[in-house]
Amino acid sequence: MKALCWHGKNDVRYDTVPDPEIEHPRDAIVNVSSCAICGSDLHLYDHFIPAMESGDVLGHEFMGEVMEVGSEVKNLKVGDRVVIPFTIFCGECEQCQRGNYSVCERSNRNKALADKAFGHGGAGLFGYSHLTGGYAGGQAEFVRVTIC
């Protein structure tokens, strides 16, 4: 697929990258129809936010159509139109149960790194550096959306 990839400060390229695949039974693959560009993307573009890696797919706010769902996904089906916020959350951990989705305890697979950088790491985010889990974003044809 084609995607906008970060390669360094002020260096974003339109690359060909592997199509995303279901990696977890609670994943879905979304065919992206639109993706926002916001001020937070500029923090990546100017490399204000650390822990970006060459080839990271940008785009943290996107929408599209569900193409494929994992075996444990109960609330989505192929063909559904969806809007994806950048925050990834499980809905089950203590913080999610309190409604504090932005500090989900399970979705940031690099939480220890984020704790060091920010004092307290937040949830995983799409398209937003390895401090927030290193998840590929939506400035792409397809995205693996995870419910972790």
Ligand SMILES: [Zn+2]
């Ligand atoms: Zn944003």
Ligand SMILES: [Zn+2]
């Ligand atoms: Zn959670």
